[in-house]
Amino acid sequence: MKIVGTIARYLLGLMFLVFGPNMFLHFLPMPLPSGQAGQFLVILTTTRYFYVVGSIMVAVGILLLANRYVPLALTLLGPLIVNMLLFHILMHRSGMIPAILATILWILVAWRVRFAFFGILQQRV
Numbered sequence: 001m002k003i004v005g006t007i008a009r010y011l012l013g014l015m016f017l018v019f020g021p022n023m024f025l026h027f028l029p030m031p032l033p034s035g036q037a038g039q040f041l042v043i044l045t046t047t048r049y050f051y052v053v054g055s056i057m058v059a060v061g062i063l064l065l066a067n068r069y070v071p072l073a074l075t076l077l078g079p080l081i082v083n084m085l086l087f088h089i090l091m092h093r094s095g096m097i098p099a100i101l102a103t104i105l106w107i108l109v110a111w112r113v114r115f116a117f118f119g120i121l122q123q124r125v
Helices: 002-019 036-046 049-066 070-090 093-112
Strands: none
Touching: 002 049, 002 070, 002 093, 036 049, 049 070, 070 093
């Protein structure tokens, strides 16, 4: 399981280190979907919200590839993955495979460092 967690960490870090800079450098073509999904992406682009998301993705990718502060990287990545899943489930189903892959990789990496999260999962008495 240690090897699977390590491979998942590298793949997840590489995924976000490649797609993070694409938010502001646009080196990979990202066609604008039609309907509400397209309107949503236009709003995120014009408000420069994608710059913040892309910066977080780059930082998380570097942390995961360097194997430093992995629980922090997973904590920052959790809301991004939830938003990716919700966007693709609710508005644009065709791009769901990368979101599901990122979720599976996140779960594998989180399982490897699950002991770091025991403090926040304990009930107070």
